[in-house]
Amino acid sequence: MNSTWISSKGEFIARFESGFANFVGAGHAASVCNGTVALHLALLVLGIGEGDEVIVPSLTYIASVNAIRYVGATPIFADSLPDTWQIDPADVERRITPRTKAVMAVHLYGGACDMTALSELCSRHDLRLVEDCAEAIGTLYNGRHVGTFGDVATFSFFGNKTITTGEGGMVVCKTAAMDHSIRHFRGQGLAGDREYWHDVIGYNYRMTNICAAIGTAQLERVNDILRQKKWLAQRYHEALIDVPIQFQALTAGESPSYWMVTILTPASTDRDELRKKLKSAGVETRPVFYPAHTMPMYAQGHRRFPVAEDIASRGINLPSWHQLSSEDIEGIADVIREFPWSIS
């Protein structure tokens, strides 16, 4: 604040970007003002547009799907896997057409998609691979941070994400040329060496120096936050061991970051009742995302994605803030344990 560099120029932008690239192990990282525009830029730099299809899980946060429409392309939904809740690579393969240009892998709730299968099928069909890592800061797959498998990957630093800048995002990629193009679109399409000369229709998607300063400080703590999140998830697993609920399973090779501790109840009626009971005990929860194919903008005909619909109808995100105490978790677990489970 005292430096007066409060907009999108200043020392913290480059510091946060290089610190983040280093943390993830990515070649390049460009900061942006949120995770949604990060996805828009990721698709733009891949040249995806009108007439192209992008395969995306129906079970995701809406921004993953909307970004595909921002570039004029068509989202093609794929179903999810019943245990890990991540996009089902076999269903992705079934939905490939001559118009398919890319697959968007969304790493849900701190887990990881099956990147071996997705990378293999993308290279076999000559498709680009985009990773939406908004919920997966700190998640590893076969020892490598997610976001380093695809052509381009995005992160979010919204207030509920593992590290935050208030609003913020990052686009990471492998090549200097792609990074240059991301920065070009991010900064109003400014041509370079001539003031106010723009050679493409760009956007103002820049992060502020203030947000980058917050991000730089958050990065100093990221490993502590991840440690606390893992501890929290373990406490929940132990406290709920005898309850008839299902936790998110790990993809083979995944080392999760436990962004959100999520459970499935045996039936959707239990889900809604349990949420009410938790609410009256002062515990805020969230439902798992509604599948995007059920929303008015994307609903067509009677398409069914049975696994996504099932997970969405039975899922609850439990409080997952990294500074919850043992007593907090015990209190929440007590309410869940005392619930009159309807299954035998």
Ligand SMILES: *Cc1c(COP(=O)(O)O)cnc(C)c1O
């Ligand atoms: C949070 C989130 C986003 C969007 O990030 P914002 O910073 O809120 O724009 C995109 N995709 C997924 C999967 C998310 O969870």
